[in-house]
């Protein structure tokens with residue numbers, strides 16, 4: 001991935017002489033930027049020509065999910081409710097999960113009041129919303145860190161499978177867990193104390209984000225929901 005793009009790929013179709021190219025960024029793309037992406041892709045895949053068979057441009061929401069997704073007789077779902085994964089823009093799985101939850105809630109509801117539909121909001125939050133909220137908080141904070149520091153984080157070995165398993169309290173699913181990898185991480189981390197302090201602060205914010213999202217009121221109470229929503233929005237916007 002060249003500097004300045006979030007996701008960029010090309011894929012050859014199995015049975016034709018066509019290639020599919022995807023260019024994206026967290027900010028708007030202009031013609032110069034798209035041209036420079038094509039140049040990069042063509043330089044790395046010389047079989048790709050400059051002939052374009054078809055193209056499309058779209059926007060994908062990559063913010064945290066809406067706090068409130070229901071009103072009397074209305075629900076929002078999918079992209080309209082920002083149900084995409086904030087790190088990748090993938091939204092198909094979450095949208096289909098939300099659709100299944102909504103179907104179930106509607107089947108059981110006696111009416112379509114906000115109060116009856118609120119269970120859809122609660123179940124979608126439990127199924128994926130709170131995780132998306134936490135990912136958004138992580139991404140928005142990681143995004144502004146120094147690029148070289150981030151490359152070091154992923155390349156140096158300071159973040160390794162054993163450390164991640166320990167952080168998840170999930171050692172039983174990590175067959176090759178090694179205490180040496182943890183010790184190596186500690187030694188490496190000492191080389192960049194200020195950066196590691198920033199990472200620790202982000203991880204603490206992520207934990208708070210998940211707890212805050214999971215505090216969504218389970219039963220419909222307008223005043224409680226309004227107070228929770230204010231906190232949810234202000235924390236995500238880094239106003240806390």
Ligand SMILES: Cc1cc2nc3c(=O)[nH]c(=O)nc-3n(C[C@H](O)[C@H](O)[C@H](O)COP(=O)(O)OP(=O)(O)OC[C@H]3O[C@@H](n4cnc5c(N)ncnc54)[C@H](O)[C@@H]3O)c2cc1C
Pocket residue numbers: 058059060077078079080084089090091092093095
């Ligand atoms: C280029 C690209 C690549 C992507 N790749 C992936 C991927 O690999 N994996 C993944 O999980 N997600 C991916 N996504 C995201 C994913 O497509 C969306 O998150 C998902 O489709 C959202 O579903 P949705 O039903 O909310 O919206 P949509 O799928 O956009 O459906 C909305 C529908 O409403 C219709 N519509 C809009 N306005 C009106 C109107 N006024 N009246 C009637 N109909 C209307 C639209 O025509 C459209 O059919 C990608 C998105 C893009 C743009």
